Amino acid sequence: MTDVRVSMDPGNLPQLPRPATEPWRAVNKSKSVKLAISAFAPALVAAAVTLLLALDPAIGVVLVYLPIQILTSVFIGRSLYGKKGQGDALLVVFTAFFSLLVGGLLLSVILSVITMGLRAMSWQFISQNNIYITPTTSLDYGGVGHAILGTVIIVGLTTLLTVPLGILVSVYLTETRSKMRNVVRTLVQAMSGLPSVVAGLFIYSAMIVGLHIGYGGWLGSLALLPLMLPTVSRVAEEALRLVPQDLRNGALALGAPAYRAFLQVTLPAARSGLVTALILGIARVIGETAPLILTVNSANGTNLDPSKPMAALPTYIFQFIANVYDSSVQRAWGAALMVLILVAVLFTAARLVSRDKRAAKRK
Amino acid sequence: MPVKRKLSTKPHSLADRVFFGLARSAAYGAVTLVGLILVFLLVRSVPTLASQGIGFVTGGTWNATLSHPILQIGPMLWGSILIALCGVVVAVPMSIAAAYFIEFMAQKRIAKIATVVIDLLAAIPSIVIGLWGLTVFTPVAAHWAQLINAGLGFIPLFGNGTANFAGSPFIAGWIVAVMIVPIITSVTREIFSQMDRDIINAALALGGSRSTSFFKVILPTASGGIVGGVLLGLGRALGETVAIYFVLNLSFDINWGDVLENRGGSVASLILNKFGEATHEEIGGLMAAGLVLFIITLLVNWVAAWIVNIAQPWRRS
Numbered sequence: 001m002t003d004v005r006v007s008m009d010p011g012n013l014p015q016l017p018r019p020a021t022e023p024w025r026a027v028n029k030s031k032s033v034k035l036a037i038s039a040f041a042p043a044l045v046a047a048a049v050t051l052l053l054a055l056d057p058a059i060g061v062v063l064v065y066l067p068i069q070i071l072t073s074v075f076i077g078r079s080l081y082g083k084k085g086q087g088d089a090l091l092v093v094f095t096a097f098f099s100l101l102v103g104g105l106l107l108s109v110i111l112s113v114i115t116m117g118l119r120a121m122s123w124q125f126i127s128q129n130n131i132y133i134t135p136t137t138s139l140d141y142g143g144v145g146h147a148i149l150g151t152v153i154i155v156g157l158t159t160l161l162t163v164p165l166g167i168l169v170s171v172y173l174t175e176t177r178s179k180m181r182n183v184v185r186t187l188v189q190a191m192s193g194l195p196s197v198v199a200g201l202f203i204y205s206a207m208i209v210g211l212h213i214g215y216g217g218w219l220g221s222l223a224l225l226p227l228m229l230p231t232v233s234r235v236a237e238e239a240l241r242l243v244p245q246d247l248r249n250g251a252l253a254l255g256a257p258a259y260r261a262f263l264q265v266t267l268p269a270a271r272s273g274l275v276t277a278l279i280l281g282i283a284r285v286i287g288e289t290a291p292l293i294l295t296v297n298s299a300n301g302t303n304l305d306p307s308k309p310m311a312a313l314p315t316y317i318f319q320f321i322a323n324v325y326d327s328s329v330q331r332a333w334g335a336a337l338m339v340l341i342l343v344a345v346l347f348t349a350a351r352l353v354s355r356d357k358r359a360a361k362r363k
Numbered sequence: 364m365p366v367k368r369k370l371s372t373k374p375h376s377l378a379d380r381v382f383f384g385l386a387r388s389a390a391y392g393a394v395t396l397v398g399l400i401l402v403f404l405l406v407r408s409v410p411t412l413a414s415q416g417i418g419f420v421t422g423g424t425w426n427a428t429l430s431h432p433i434l435q436i437g438p439m440l441w442g443s444i445l446i447a448l449c450g451v452v453v454a455v456p457m458s459i460a461a462a463y464f465i466e467f468m469a470q471k472r473i474a475k476i477a478t479v480v481i482d483l484l485a486a487i488p489s490i491v492i493g494l495w496g497l498t499v500f501t502p503v504a505a506h507w508a509q510l511i512n513a514g515l516g517f518i519p520l521f522g523n524g525t526a527n528f529a530g531s532p533f534i535a536g537w538i539v540a541v542m543i544v545p546i547i548t549s550v551t552r553e554i555f556s557q558m559d560r561d562i563i564n565a566a567l568a569l570g571g572s573r574s575t576s577f578f579k580v581i582l583p584t585a586s587g588g589i590v591g592g593v594l595l596g597l598g599r600a601l602g603e604t605v606a607i608y609f610v611l612n613l614s615f616d617i618n619w620g621d622v623l624e625n626r627g628g629s630v631a632s633l634i635l636n637k638f639g640e641a642t643h644e645e646i647g648g649l650m651a652a653g654l655v656l657f658i659i660t661l662l663v664n665w666v667a668a669w670i671v672n673i674a675q676p677w678r679r680s
Contacts, residue, residue: 058510087574095468098460099477102548105541106484112499113491168389176383184390186668187397193595193664194400194657195602197631201653202400205407209646226396233393259382287488290604290635314490314605321494321609329498336491343486351479 031080038076042069069093117337120330130300130311135328144335146302147316150217153306154296155286157221158228163278166232174240175262192230199223200291215297217306223291232281239273240266272353279350283343289314313339408651419651423617427645434648438617440655442532442628446607447600449536449622450543451593458547459589463577466555485545493606496538501610504534508623523623530612532627538606543596550592554585554674588674594667598660604631630656
């Protein structure tokens with residue numbers, strides 16, 4: 001025993017050989033090798049087995065790959081962390097599997113829209129309208145120009161109606177102390193669950209059957225209103241709530257009436273959030289199809305008069321999917337790509353606007 | 364001596380009264396809109412409901428050519444519920460896994476990208492999903508359905524007497540799942556992110572592992588919010604129209620649970636399907652169908668909003 005104590009003197013320490021593994025490190029060489037094996041080996045083995053036995057890829061994934069992956073991960077998890085490594089390995093495998101499934105589905109949607117849509121895309125497809133076009137007409141003629149204009153007019157009108165209304169509702173929810181606020185908030189949010197076809201049916205029964213007004217773009221705008229309102233008012237409410245209460249109180253203490261405190265202090269402070277509300281609201285309704293079919297009908301020519309039937313991108317897609325001809329489905333994909341481009345532009349704009357807000361806050 | 368000003372919390376100047384009046388009328392207007400939609404649909408559907416009676420939601424015949432048309436939506440109503448359930452069963456594991464991945468596993472930068480990707484999925488219009496579902500997804504899913512049927516066909520749920528695997532509630536359920544995954548994920552993710560990290564760390568410090576802290580701490584704490592998110596997704600799934608319209612074969616021959624068979628129902632798709640060449644009586648029937656659908660989704664959404672509200676105390680003002 002005494003020998004050991006004597007050897008504590010640093011000068012006398014014997015030079016120990018460096019161990020092959022360094023178990024005290026969180027990630028050492030043997031651990032990373034094992035982790036790499038558990039990550040890649042099952043996929044390789046399963047791919048080899050599937051190819052060699054000429055199995056169906058679907059069977060290969062579910063009946064070969066998943067069992068091998070689970071077994072490998074459990075064994076390696078056990079050898080690395082003992083018993084609790086088993087459960088962790090299972091958790092990691094399932095989380096990764098389902099997350100990749102979500103990502104794969106999304107990727108499949110986006111990639112197929114882009115690849116199929118690009119085949120139809122050309123300047124003439126964007127600029128021309130649909131007069132004299134049948135489902136079998138070659139893609140060299142006709143396009144979605146009229147539908148793009150129709151979508152812009154219908155959604156633009158909806159925006160003009162909904163955004164002031166939505167922002168006023170959010171003002172009511174944040175700037176007043178009324179007891180009705182919770183009721184209003186719940187009801188407006190319940191509207192977000194309104195099936196879009198029912199919104200269309202409402203305008204149809206109220207306007208077209210009830211008042212004998214003919215199909216028209218502005219009825220479509222009205223039908224989109226209840227679908228857009230919950231999104232706008234929710235996002236705007238969050239934006240207004242982010243403005244510090246001290247700013248409002250400061251303005252009021254300086255003698256400003258409530259409306260000027262709002263217009264000159266709260267509104268500028270929440271501007272970027274309100275723009276986000278506007279953009280997200282537009283993105284919510286730009287692809288809505290069922291309400292437009294019920295209220296706007298459709299047109300082949302270019303029409304800028306919202307009191308008459310007009311085409312829109314979603315109804316254009318709807319019209320052309322139904323046909324089985326290749327060129328017709330191609331047109332649908334082309335229009336789908338146009339819709340996705342519009343949505344992507346709106347979302348990028350929303351992110352840029354909200355980033356500005358964060359940058360401004362840091363200063 | 365200046366006149367004493369009355370102290371009051373009510374707005375006293377005209378401009379302020381106009382300002383708050385505008386806000387109040389907008390709020391009440393929005394509430395009125397919900398009521399108006401209900402009232403209009405109710406008025407238009409009363410004749411149908413009166414002539415069809417309770418059979419409207421329980422019966423399974425739709426024939427508008429008779430002198431006394433029989434309009435019943437039972438199979439459609441059950442089909443909507445069946446598809447929504449299929450969608451939820453598929454979407455819940457995916458959503459919880461994605462939310463767990465974003466909040467607890469991924470690095471900050473990857474988590475941010477994944478969040479944007481999920482939001483993007485929410486922004487894809489349903490007509491685009493329908494187009495994808497019809498041309499890209501249906502062949503793949505029909506193949507899977509065939510394999511499931513070959514392997515597990517002895518279970519009644521997966522039986523299919525015909526050789527046709529397209530247009531089934533199974534495929535429609537997957538399409539709906541693609542559309543509700545973002546909703547459930549974003550609610551779950553928010554619950555996860557607002558969770559008290561101390562209790563998770565405490566579980567780890569007591570010797571728990573990732574999996575035990577997930578199953579014994581994270582999941583029970585977040586379950587209320589997750590259920591609310593699932594119900595929100597269910598409401599969306601019940602009202603889904605165009606995406607299902609293209610991938611589902613509507614049939615008045617009621618399909619109780621053979622999810623792989625080429626027949627199903629959906630109230631929203633029925634409205635779109637019959638709307639074009641509907642007779643006057645049929646329009647009334649479709650209005651009534653819309654009313655039933657709206658009431659169901661409204662109830663589901665209210666319960667969902669209530670649960671989410673309780674589970675997210677930091678949201679209450």
